[in-house]
Amino acid sequence: MRLLRRKKYRYDIVRKQQERLRLLNRNISLMKIKAKSILLKLVKFRERISIILERMQRLGAPEREIENINRIIRTTITLEVLMENIISKLEVVNEINDAVLVLAPIMGVLDKVKDIASSDILLDVIIKEVNELRKDIHTTLLLVSGYTTVTIEYYARSSEVEKILYEAKTVAMERMKDYLGSA
Numbered sequence: 001m002r003l004l005r006r007k008k009y010r011y012d013i014v015r016k017q018q019e020r021l022r023l024l025n026r027n028i029s030l031m032k033i034k035a036k037s038i039l040l041k042l043v044k045f046r047e048r049i050s051i052i053l054e055r056m057q058r059l060g061a062p063e064r065e066i067e068n069i070n071r072i073i074r075t076t077i078t079l080e081v082l083m084e085n086i087i088s089k090l091e092v093v094n095e096i097n098d099a100v101l102v103l104a105p106i107m108g109v110l111d112k113v114k115d116i117a118s119s120d121i122l123l124d125v126i127i128k129e130v131n132e133l134r135k136d137i138h139t140t141l142l143l144v145s146g147y148t149t150v151t152i153e154y155y156a157r158s159s160e161v162e163k164i165l166y167e168a169k170t171v172a173m174e175r176m177k178d179y180l181g182s183a
Contacts, residue, residue: 104155
């Protein structure tokens with residue numbers, strides 16, 4: 001009789017783990033869709049702003065206005081690179097143990113994305129979606145990993161966040177050089 005109880009208990013644990021893994025995979029898929037949607041909006045926004053910049057240059061707009069448009073383009077390129085990094089990080093999560101180590105730093109990066117986007121009134125639409133994505137990640141971590149909010153926030157402020165931001169800054173600077181070279 002004891003042997004049957006042990007087997008049933010083990011089966012319950014395995015079943016719960018499988019259910020949590022299914023939940024994680026489903027939520028990761030939804031997060032990827034949201035992140036790709038944000039990235040697409042940023043790309044379309046940058047393309048529209050580039051057209052405006054070309055027209056302003058053609059019409060002889062003041063240098064100050066052109067510099068403002070270039071600043072917006074630089075900001076948008078930086079946000080695009082950060083979102084690409086977030087999407088690539090979401091691709092590698094396939095175990096519950098990886099979830100907090102990968103998803104929590106993404107929350108920190110999303111905080112930075114929100115800070116950057118809030119510096120420009122034209123990017124206010126992105127902030128709402130970034131907040132939703134961050135909330136989804138936080139909820140998923142609470143449900144799947146069993147970690148507390150304090151632990152999750154600790155990992156969201158880890159050195160991994162700074163590493164992701166540094167990589168994104170480097171790539172964004174290269175893209176900006178390419179963009180300025182082609183414009």
